[in-house]
Amino acid sequence: MSAAPPAIRLTRAALRAAGRAVPRPPVRIVHIGVGAFTRAHQTWYTAHAADAAHWGIVGFTGRRSGTADRLAAQDGLYMLVERGPAGDRHEVVPNLVAVHPGDRADVLTAALSAPGTAVVTLTITESGYRVRPDGGPDLADPVVRADIDRLRAAAAGPGLAVARPVSALGRLLPGLAARRQAGAPPVAIVPCDNIPANGAFLRRALTGLAAEVAPALAAWVERDVAFVSTSVDRITPRIGEQDVREIAEATGWDDAAPVITEPFADWVLCGDFPAGRPAWETRGARFVGDIAPYEARKLWTLNAAHTLLASLGRLRGHRTVAEAIADPVCRAGVERLWDDAERHLPAGLGIPGYRRALLARFGNRRIEHPLAQIAADELTKLRLRVVPVAERELARGRSAAGCALPVAAWIATVTAGQGSGSQEPPEVARARTAPSPHTALLAALSPDLAADERFRRQVAEALRTLPATPVRNHAPNPDSAEKGTHR
Ligand SMILES: NC(=O)c1ccc[n+]([C@@H]2O[C@H](COP(=O)([O-])OP(=O)(O)OC[C@H]3O[C@@H](n4cnc5c(N)ncnc54)[C@H](O)[C@@H]3O)[C@@H](O)[C@H]2O)c1
Numbered sequence: 382m383s384a385a386p387p388a389i390r391l392t393r394a395a396l397r398a399a400g401r402a403v404p405r406p407p408v409r410i411v412h413i414g415v416g417a418f419t420r421a422h423q424t425w426y427t428a429h430a431a432d433a434a435h436w437g438i439v440g441f442t443g444r445r446s447g448t449a450d451r452l453a454a455q456d457g458l459y460m461l462v463e464r465g466p467a468g469d470r471h472e473v474v475p476n477l478v479a480v481h482p483g484d485r486a487d488v489l490t491a492a493l494s495a496p497g498t499a500v501v502t503l504t505i506t507e508s509g510y511r512v513r514p515d516g517g518p519d520l521a522d523p524v525v526r527a528d529i530d531r532l533r534a535a536a537a538g539p540g541l542a543v544a545r546p547v548s549a550l551g552r553l554l555p556g557l558a559a560r561r562q563a564g565a566p567p568v569a570i571v572p573c574d575n576i577p578a579n580g581a582f583l584r585r586a587l588t589g590l591a592a593e594v595a596p597a598l599a600a601w602v603e604r605d606v607a608f609v610s611t612s613v614d615r616i617t618p619r620i621g622e623q624d625v626r627e628i629a630e631a632t633g634w635d636d637a638a639p640v641i642t643e644p645f646a647d648w649v650l651c652g653d654f655p656a657g658r659p660a661w662e663t664r665g666a667r668f669v670g671d672i673a674p675y676e677a678r679k680l681w682t683l684n685a686a687h688t689l690l691a692s693l694g695r696l697r698g699h700r701t702v703a704e705a706i707a708d709p710v711c712r713a714g715v716e717r718l719w720d721d722a723e724r725h726l727p728a729g730l731g732i733p734g735y736r737r738a739l740l741a742r743f744g745n746r747r748i749e750h751p752l753a754q755i756a757a758d759e760l761t762k763l764r765l766r767v768v769p770v771a772e773r774e775l776a777r778g779r780s781a782a783g784c785a786l787p788v789a790a791w792i793a794t795v796t797a798g799q800g801s802g803s804q805e806p807p808e809v810a811r812a813r814t815a816p817s818p819h820t821a822l823l824a825a826l827s828p829d830l831a832a833d834e835r836f837r838r839q840v841a842e843a844l845r846t847l848p849a850t851p852v853r854n855h856a857p858n859p860d861s862a863e864k865g866t867h868r
């Protein structure tokens with residue numbers, strides 16, 4: 382048998398030579414945070430919109446330059462693998478037309494101030510916004526402080542446009558200042574991270590940061606920038622080196638930055654696009670007047686369950702979401718959590734069907750979603766995904782037992798030394814070493830819940846059911862091998 386020919390490097394020229402020319406639409410969208418998710422979601426929706434040929438995207442990585450280098454070498458093209466339970470579907474996505482490292486402030490400023498730019502999207506993770514719990518910029522964060530100093534110095538001297546900030550929101554300001562100066566039309570900024578009311582959240586954080594630097598710019602942002610709230614959904618794990626090799630073998634294309642995602646995709650948006658937008662609705666995106674119920678549905682079910690599984694699943698020795706959800710103990714915990722959440726979600730949202738679909742999505746063993754990838758920043762995630770449900774349950778005189786388990790599993794994970802490591806927030810570090818760490822951790826999460834005797838009892842009972850140290854008592858997925866992460 383002869384060996385398969387070597388894979389061909391994925392570029393626009395190579396595709397053309399192979400008779401598969403792809404369009405290169407003009408840039409009208411700027412994206413910050415070119416990780417896996419945006420390429421499985423917003424870029425894919427754009428590429429499938431009826432007017433895709435008019436909407437190119439220029440992307441900037443959030444922190445590392447590796448993804449930018451890999452994608453730039455292949456003209457922004459990448460292979461998207463839709464991995465269903467029974468097979469894969471491959472497609473080359475053409476709408477990301479240029480990718481730059483996030484520290485190319487000059488290129489970012491030019492892109493943000495270009496009159497043709499109509500939309501700015503972000504996927505920078507929850508912690509990338511660097512805000513305080515009240516939503517204002519975190520002035521105690523040294524990165525934010527240093528950015529404010531840089532931006533103030535530039536504003537007082539050569540002008541904001543020449544500043545070189547480091548934080549994602551800091552990096553937006555010189556471009557927006559240049560846009561204001563150029564008199565370019567208003568843009569829409571569309572955060573696509575799993576944060577409730579993310580449009581209003583970003584408006585507050587960005588105007589707050591601008592106000593520290595240049596009050597006139599803050600007023601312009603408040604007035605002339607549209608902030609759109611979104612609920613985004615498509616499970617897209619980070620991939621491994623082995624995946625990259627397998628995709629090259631399966632497709633014949635040598636792609637250094639492919640993305641693997643599930644077949645399911647959902648996007649709900651709420652807000653105005655003053656300079657236009659792709660016709661995302663032609664691929665199924667929904668534009669609604671009130672996004673809150675959709676956000677709550679996703680954050681309180683899918684994301685809350687992921688946060689539970691990240692702690693409970695790892696305590697019980699599982700590595701991936703699919704392994705954990707196949708464990709009856711984890712599955713029962715997820716169902717109890719969802720029972721609590723469902724009581725506070727509108728009946729019209731079809732929650733029973735949504736729950737069934739979620740179990741099937743979590744159970745897709747061909748999607749390797751490592752719990753360790755999900756386990757980060759639990760304190761914030763529990764506050765946004767579980768605490769609101771617990772408070773509603775308790776207010777109705779119920780026990781919030783389903784919410785107690787994720788809280789207990791987080792406490793057990795932190796006290797077992799499996800928490801966020803060097804990323805551990807100071808209040809968690811203090812509580813972990815307090816004389817009564819369980820009580821102190823609950824108080825760090827939510828003083829109100831800690832003050833509620835019923836909830837404290839539920840958490841204590843849940844803690845008694847949990848292993849104090851990680852165990853392996855459940856058959857691992859035979860398909861899963863430890864893989865090097867590809868970034
Ligand atoms: N992956 C998913 O299944 C999924 C689904 C829905 C929503 N999301 C949202 O998208 C976000 C990104 O997911 P991903 O899969 O692309 O992750 P990823 O690790 O592949 O990429 C994350 C991106 O965010 C940037 N980033 C990380 N920390 C940052 C910081 N402190 N400041 C600025 N930029 C930063 C990184 O540089 C990178 O570009 C998630 O945090 C989540 O809020 C992801």
Ligand SMILES: O=P(O)(O)OC[C@@H](O)[C@@H](O)[C@H](O)[C@H](O)CO
Binds near residue numbers: 614615755
């Ligand atoms: O870091 P998180 O918890 O916001 O996200 C990790 C995953 O739960 C998340 O990315 C889901 O896969 C996604 O939200 C599905 O749409």
